[in-house]
Amino acid sequence: MNLNSVLTLVFIGVLRASVFGQEIPVQKDSVLIQDLDEVIVTATRTVRQLSSVPLPVTLISKKQLQKTGVIRLDEILNEQTGITTVADQSGFNGIQIQGISSDYVMILIDGVPLVGRSAGNFDLSRLAVGNIQQIEIVKGPSSSLYGSEALGGVVNIITEIPKEASLNGNVSYRFASFNTQDANLSIKQKFKKFGYSFYGNSLRSDGYDLRPEVEGQTVNPFENYTFNGQLFYNFSDQLKLFTSARYYMENQDVTLSVNDQLIEGLSDINDANAHIRLDSEINTKLQLQYEFYYTNYKASEELQNTVSNTLFSQNDYDQKLFRPEIRATYTVKSKNAITAGIGYSHENLDRTFFDQKVSFDSQYVYAQYDFYPWKKLNLILGARFDNHSEYQSQFSPKASLNFKLSDAISLKGSVGSGFKAPDFRQLYFDFTNAAVGYTVLGYNVAMDKVKALDSQGQLSDILFDLEDLETPLRAESSVGYNIGAGYTKAKVKLNFNLFRNDFKNLIDTRAIARKTNGQNVFSYANFDRIYTTGLELDAEYKLTDKLTLSGGYQLLYAKDKEKKVALERGEVFARDPKSLQTVALDNSDYFGLVNRSRHTANFKLFYEVPKWNFNTNLRINYRSKYGLFDGNGNGIIDTYDTTFVNGYALANLTLNKIFSDKYTLHLGANNLFDYQDAENIPGLAGIQLFTKINIQF
Amino acid sequence: MKMTSKFLTLLFIATVFNSCNDDDNEPSLVAVESKTATNIPAPQTGGQGQPVGGPFTKFSFATSAVTTSDTDWDIAFRGTTIALNGGAVTGTDDEPTRNGNAGASIASGTFVSISDAAGLTFAQDADGAFAIPTGSDNGWYNYNPQVNQISPIPGKVLVIRTHDDRYAKVEVLSYYKDAPAQPDATSESRYYTFNYVYNPNEGETSLE
Numbered sequence: 001m002n003l004n005s006v007l008t009l010v011f012i013g014v015l016r017a018s019v020f021g022q023e024i025p026v027q028k029d030s031v032l033i034q035d036l037d038e039v040i041v042t043a044t045r046t047v048r049q050l051s052s053v054p055l056p057v058t059l060i061s062k063k064q065l066q067k068t069g070v071i072r073l074d075e076i077l078n079e080q081t082g083i084t085t086v087a088d089q090s091g092f093n094g095i096q097i098q099g100i101s102s103d104y105v106m107i108l109i110d111g112v113p114l115v116g117r118s119a120g121n122f123d124l125s126r127l128a129v130g131n132i133q134q135i136e137i138v139k140g141p142s143s144s145l146y147g148s149e150a151l152g153g154v155v156n157i158i159t160e161i162p163k164e165a166s167l168n169g170n171v172s173y174r175f176a177s178f179n180t181q182d183a184n185l186s187i188k189q190k191f192k193k194f195g196y197s198f199y200g201n202s203l204r205s206d207g208y209d210l211r212p213e214v215e216g217q218t219v220n221p222f223e224n225y226t227f228n229g230q231l232f233y234n235f236s237d238q239l240k241l242f243t244s245a246r247y248y249m250e251n252q253d254v255t256l257s258v259n260d261q262l263i264e265g266l267s268d269i270n271d272a273n274a275h276i277r278l279d280s281e282i283n284t285k286l287q288l289q290y291e292f293y294y295t296n297y298k299a300s301e302e303l304q305n306t307v308s309n310t311l312f313s314q315n316d317y318d319q320k321l322f323r324p325e326i327r328a329t330y331t332v333k334s335k336n337a338i339t340a341g342i343g344y345s346h347e348n349l350d351r352t353f354f355d356q357k358v359s360f361d362s363q364y365v366y367a368q369y370d371f372y373p374w375k376k377l378n379l380i381l382g383a384r385f386d387n388h389s390e391y392q393s394q395f396s397p398k399a400s401l402n403f404k405l406s407d408a409i410s411l412k413g414s415v416g417s418g419f420k421a422p423d424f425r426q427l428y429f430d431f432t433n434a435a436v437g438y439t440v441l442g443y444n445v446a447m448d449k450v451k452a453l454d455s456q457g458q459l460s461d462i463l464f465d466l467e468d469l470e471t472p473l474r475a476e477s478s479v480g481y482n483i484g485a486g487y488t489k490a491k492v493k494l495n496f497n498l499f500r501n502d503f504k505n506l507i508d509t510r511a512i513a514r515k516t517n518g519q520n521v522f523s524y525a526n527f528d529r530i531y532t533t534g535l536e537l538d539a540e541y542k543l544t545d546k547l548t549l550s551g552g553y554q555l556l557y558a559k560d561k562e563k564k565v566a567l568e569r570g571e572v573f574a575r576d577p578k579s580l581q582t583v584a585l586d587n588s589d590y591f592g593l594v595n596r597s598r599h600t601a602n603f604k605l606f607y608e609v610p611k612w613n614f615n616t617n618l619r620i621n622y623r624s625k626y627g628l629f630d631g632n633g634n635g636i637i638d639t640y641d642t643t644f645v646n647g648y649a650l651a652n653l654t655l656n657k658i659f660s661d662k663y664t665l666h667l668g669a670n671n672l673f674d675y676q677d678a679e680n681i682p683g684l685a686g687i688q689l690f691t692k693i694n695i696q697f
Numbered sequence: 698m699k700m701t702s703k704f705l706t707l708l709f710i711a712t713v714f715n716s717c718n719d720d721d722n723e724p725s726l727v728a729v730e731s732k733t734a735t736n737i738p739a740p741q742t743g744g745q746g747q748p749v750g751g752p753f754t755k756f757s758f759a760t761s762a763v764t765t766s767d768t769d770w771d772i773a774f775r776g777t778t779i780a781l782n783g784g785a786v787t788g789t790d791d792e793p794t795r796n797g798n799a800g801a802s803i804a805s806g807t808f809v810s811i812s813d814a815a816g817l818t819f820a821q822d823a824d825g826a827f828a829i830p831t832g833s834d835n836g837w838y839n840y841n842p843q844v845n846q847i848s849p850i851p852g853k854v855l856v857i858r859t860h861d862d863r864y865a866k867v868e869v870l871s872y873y874k875d876a877p878a879q880p881d882a883t884s885e886s887r888y889y890t891f892n893y894v895y896n897p898n899e900g901e902t903s904l905e
Contacts, residue, residue: 436842460787460825511832516788516825517749520832571805573852577878580870580892582807582851631879633839633848642879 042108042136042156044370044380045145045339046329051488054378054402054412056497056536058083060135062160067606067617069654069666069692071174071182071203073135074124077155079602079619079652081552082139082536085124086595087683091219094121097139098499099532099558099596100152104420104476106142108156110244112275113149115347116297117423118317126248126271128226130172130184131199133160139536140499141418141480144382144398147364151418151478151503159244162188162195162232169697174666176690180205195232201225208685210678215257218682224250224269238281246273254303263312265303272296289327296320317351319424336371339382349424353431355445358424362388378402386419390427390444391472394419408489412482412497419477426473426507426524438519440509443473446523450513453521461514474526478503484536495538503530530593532558548606558596563636574632574640583640591637594630597623597647613658622649628680645680649673666692729903730895732761736874737889739774743790750790753780758857758865758895768796771859774889777838777847777872779829782860784821795821797860801828803836804854804866808892811854814864814902819856829855837869846880847872856904865895866904 038050043057050059058080070076074093078085084096094102102121107114114122129135135157142150162168169187176182181204188197204223211218228246235241248271256263273295280288297319303312325343332338341364348359368382383397400414428442430449441449447469453459484497506528511520534556542548564587566572572585592598600623608615624647627637637643654668667690674687734756742751753773757764764770773780773793783799786792800819804811820828833840837855838847849869857865873880874888894904 433842436840511835514826514830514832514835520835571852573805573807575849575851575870580876582868584807584852629841629843630839631841631844631846631848633850634852635834635839 040136041111041158042154043138044368045111045327045341046337046370051410051486052378052402052404054380054400055414056139056412056482056484056495056499058137058139060137062133065129065132065135066664067615067654067656068619068652069174069656069668069690070129072125073127073129073155073157075670076129076135077124077137079604079621080137081538081602082554082600083137084597084600084623086121087681088121091683092121092123093125093683095124095155096595097137097153098480098501098536098554099534099556099593100478100501101595104149104151104418104478106146106150106154108146108154109246109273110159110275111156112273112291112293112295112323113146113321114271114273114297115295115319115321116269116271116299116317118297118299118319118351126224126250126269127157128184128201128203130201131160131186131197131228133158139497140414140482140501141396141398141416141478143394143396143418144384144416145366145368147362147366147384147386147396148394148419148421148475151420151476151480152501159199159228159230160186160188160197161230162190162197164188164190167697170694171697172692172694174690174692177688178206178208178685180688180690182692190232193234197228197230199226199228201227210676210682210685215262216255218678219685220253220255222250222252224248240279242275242277242279244273244275246275247271254301256303258305258312261305261307263303264306265301265312267301268299270296270298285331287329289325289329291323291325291327293323293325294321315352317349319349319351320347322346332371336369338367338369340367341365351424354424354428355430358428360388360390360421360424362386376404378404388421391422391475394421394475394477408487410486412484412486414482415479417477417479419475421475422473422507422524436519437515437517439515439521441512441521441523443469443524446512450521453513453515458515458517459513459521460516462512463514464512469523473507473524474505476503476505476507476526491542493538493540495536497536498534499536500533501531503528503532506530527562529561530559531561532556532596546608546610548604550604550606551602553599553601556596556598556600558593559590560593560636563590567636572634572636572638574634574638576640577632577642585634585636585638585640589639591627591639591641591644594627594637597626599624599647614656616653616655619652620649621652623647645677648675648677650675650684662696664692664694664696666690666694726901727897729905730761730897731892732895733870733890733892734761735876735890737763737774737891739776739887739889741776741778741887748790749776749778751775752791753778753793755782755793758859758863758893759861759897761895767793769860771797771799771865772801772857772867776887777840778827778831779837779855781822781828781857783858784823784828786824787822787827788824798858798862799860800858802856803829804856805852806854807852808854808866808868808894809905811856811866812903812905814856814858814866814904817856819858838872845882847886859895862899863895863897864902864904865893867891867893 039047040050043053043055074085077083077095085093086096087093107122137155139153142154167189172184174182183202185200202225207217207219207221209217226248230244233241250269252267254265254267276292278290299317301315305312323345327341330338343364345362350357364386366384370380380400386394396417398416403411427444432439447466478501480501482499487494505526507524508528509522510525512523513521536554538552540550567587570584573582575582602621604619606617625644628643631641631643651672652670653672657665670688676686739754743749753775755764755770755773757770770782781799782797800821802817802819822828830836838849855867869891871890874885876890
């Protein structure tokens, strides 16, 4: 229903703008042509022209990052069609793509994965955007190239590389509401053979408090620092070295109230990455890449009870990943290329609630053939095989095609598979909730731990044959289908995509034993089957060389298949919250999975006034209502739930003025209309004003 | 709510009369009672990793009230645990001795659709296990750790054989004081509100 109204809105917008646009002298069409130079590397691991890629992709350029004045990755991703930032219980913002939650979206920086999901989501606000060249997002399963975790898609952050012989860069300072101060320094230089770049960022804030009546702030004061140094050395035109070291640290105060006692402490995050890559061109047809990558993510939190002056809790998390990989690209003939890779990955994690440090080892190999059987038809066939020390090996094939119907129109389709390995927590956790008394055990340790609890007399009943736990937990897996079309001509760019993702073996908790204290022992099992399906629509219209309008829309259905069956059989009930009468539900009452909005939309306007060296942009993002959790005990979000979060729109406005080519003054407001929902969306502060000065040199 | 239960009672009386007319040889039956019990307190001690304890709050369907009687009770509440006056002690601290013949069966359906107790299998409390299983999603409730909330599972109807072989059906509506439509962090827990239908005629399984 909303599709029509959104479209109408966009068209009205276009009409109005064109009336307005008539006052501006007509420009030659040539300057209005969309940028055809946009290239993307994430989709195929080779450089590809954006419009020719047979997959749903989103590209965020440096220009867009600069003009919008955003400082963190989550802010800009949330403005893209079909991408929604969703906070986990710790308030960490992850992203949902095509209705697939953040756990299944891989985050890469220059092609290598970032780790550190200590509380569930990968916290995207960890990533400063100051030295980013572009952000590439590939939607849908991409495990055929990237392996585990790439079910929902891949976000790849491409950092800037030095290009000029003179020292260049920029320095900026931004001041915003809540005493939020963000400072950036970026320098880079490229000599004949040697190049370097350095990036530093510091961000601090007093945080904010949406509910002063509750002890502690909604977001406590924090400060963090990012440093990234890169060195480039070309031994020859055929042999090029790239090295990068990145370090991030964050401190944040923690205050909470437990039984009216004030608990205080500090949370620390340290994240380091080292990345070395050697590019070797053996001949005009064969190129090799040798890559070494190491990363270490540490988080710790120590809380003191201020009344009794005792340690309240101590929580540590230390994850390391080491991954060497060799890739080869062989050009069979013009535009037809074979890409292949082989790699090894060692990962370990030491954390509170684990008996000991645990590690995973895996070996993998992948290959892809990108070719044109016919001039207008591009096919990409690829597959990857992952062998793993802790779970069954995975084979992930993918096929995609692009058919160029005309210069302006191309049709795209792809089928791919994705998987996510059971994570360390799902295999090794040993946690007992002190307040309530339930226990959660990882799959691999559950059998021994249950036996131990039983021999201590803590169990009243074991609900499963423990021998069943000898079959290893399977990886979660999905098959994704995308079919769409793209139209690019002169001032107009349109993209349309239908998607469907079928997930099976989703890992969730189930009770495996009952304790004498009346609580359960939970462990993990493969049992859920879900799907997400819908359509995405993107439109951009360059009305004049000064005014660009764009809009996007996603329709989404995300549901649990088992629940649908139960609903069909009339086994699911709800209680009317007013009459307290129980009614049987059917599928029309089923809203879908938590945190999924049926409709999301965005509208953006970018306007330039060259004679004033001024530009401005207004971005509006909307998401319709969504369920936060099941509030009526039947395990689904249904029409009788009273736990829905109302739909809302956020508007962001930025004004930029450039002085003497070097200095840019930014003024802006995020959440312009001051939308707040303190109870349901604590991560959404009210209006935030900002001003920023940037000096380019 | 009161309106509804009065109406239902009338309906039941009508049904009962009809059945009497059908078979004049049977002794006349007492009307089935449809009622709501509100805010039955179910305090417990311990928890937080400590052994759970404290006396159960005993309830009698015949008197529609909380009772301290050691024999004339049917079901009893402590925290989220529901005990029956039938079977044997489970082994938890401070529990009442069982001297009746109570049993329980968990049926699925709307409250109205569960119209007869005939053919159901009744479990009794036993060493190590309550007839109404404890724990989230096992018996009558779901626990949501995200918001730390107990919700009665809609569509779960507890069919009870009382200590003296009468039948009743129970639908728990809320675990919070005054049964708020959506409990929040300030809602006081361990207060049961439930609908029940009680057939006071010994051995009669009809629940409507």
